[in-house]
């Protein structure tokens with residue numbers, strides 16, 4: 001029979017593991033390749049104001065902000081120009097594209 005103390009230890013290990021796992025998979029910033037992928041998906045235009053984008057003036061943005069548990073994954077990303085990204089802050093903005 002499993003003793004309560006043993007069970008606690010097991011849960012603690014699993015909890016620690018899931019936290020570490022989450023930390024590893026949930027990076028704050030999009031990688032360079034994710035950013036380029038978002039840029040391609042956006043047709044090299046800002047998904048908010050439509051100005052032409054290059055890899056140098058693109059901000060890979062979280063549609064659902066990271067601070068609101070938005071994932072750092074391409075499906076949650078959008079390519080914005082620096083100005084739109086700065087204006088957006090941590091609001092949830094879903095573009096039409």
Ligand SMILES: [Zn+2]
Nearest residue numbers: 046049081084
């Ligand atoms: Zn813009």
